[in-house]
Amino acid sequence: MLDLKAIREDPAPAREALARRGDGSEAVLDRVLALDVRRRALLPEVEELRSTRKAASRQIGEQQGRGDDASEAIAEVRRSGERMKELEAELRRVEEELDRAVAELPNPPDPGAAPQDTVLREVGRSGATGRDHLELLGDLVDLEAGARVAGSRFAYLKGPLVLLELALVRWAMEVAGGHGFEPVIPPVLVREEALYGTGFLPDTEQQIYRVADDDLYLSGTSEVALASLHAGQLLDEPDLPLRYAGFSPCFRREAGAAGRDTRGIFRVHQFDKLELFSFVSVSEAVAEHERILAIEEELMQALGLPYRVVNIAVDDLGKSAAKKYDIEAWLPGQGAYRELTSCSNTTDYQARRLDIRYRPAEGKGTVHAHTLNGTAVAVGRTIIALVENGQQEDGSIVLPEVLGQWGAPARIEAAS
């Protein structure tokens, strides 16, 4: 969602930024501007009618208060009501259309968003190949049972993997806390408004599970509930930044992903994730984005995983991000870098849709906050990376020492 006032004065920058996405959204912007013109033509007319009506009504009250006859004036006002209703109806139609068009618009990309995916740096030893996680883990991952019980792309994780997950999450929560992120367990089922506000609707409904009887949706990421935590609130700038580390299961229908990543637990319908989310003032957003990326890298390095950082291409940003970094870990089982985490600067896009503002410390008025999100640990994929990178000649797996104190096993024995 964009700031109409700013854009009607100078639409060029927004139009050019949107055009970079290559999705035709600059045409939507032009539609928005045309509707805005119509609205502002209609509005003064309606308002003037309302104004005179209001004055007349007040007079009637005074007349009657004095005991005078006001029937003439009442008839007069009643007549003007017809015309006003027509105009108001038309205004409402225009405004509804305008709102819909505005909601369609994606966030204009940041100038720093790359034309194509761009590798910023590679860290750690990559290039190794080996057995993939399914071979290494054997029946610690039970996809057959998952499929029988819930369908394909569901899995049971067992034994040491469970301890590994819990340790991973507990440890990452500790690291996040050290960076000022408050631990949160958010709702997983959310209302439509939360998805609309974060920009997942309207657009990606085919990716989202819906609980029809209760009109709720299963979130694909706790970003949805975390962003909505302060929806409708007017904050004070000194209270910012507000930082949360949310742990939750995530649910994705993966419609349209048929045939892709079908082996193992790389792409499943349900996984657990620790997500970082920040509400910041406008001036802090860019620095916060780098901060979140730095935390993600800190986690990768502490786990000893080889990875690279990618500045994601403008045409692949998703609706809400102005700029996005992915961290891809090297997976020896696939002989490739694959996405493990992702962090986005969504600027004021979600804050506008969710109505999250703050009073600036200096000056008057209110300002929409900026929001950012990033993966701390996507558990399933991190387990894959740890297992495949920790594999030994004999098929056993050595796990990072840091996790030991949080209850993870030091190693997993070779699958039988």
Place this chain on the structure above:
RNA sequence: GGAGGGGUGGCAGAGUGGACGAAUGCGCUGGUCUUGAAAACCAGAGUCGGGGCUUCCUCGACCGUGGGUUCGAAUCCCACCCCCUCCGCCA
């Protein structure tokens, strides 16, 4: 699942069919007092959207949402949404 109560300004919380958005408290801003701060006292301040001769003026909208009654609705009626309390059930 059964019964009831309620949705009002940043927060808490009054409220009458007409005094032009709304008591009071807290919080906020400015001032007085003070070496400074606190307290006390005085004053100010809602949000959004139009328009303008754009540090200000003006108009409109906004008391959950949408309809209705009325010359006039926070206030009356209807529908919907949401929240809360009690009982039942329950991890």
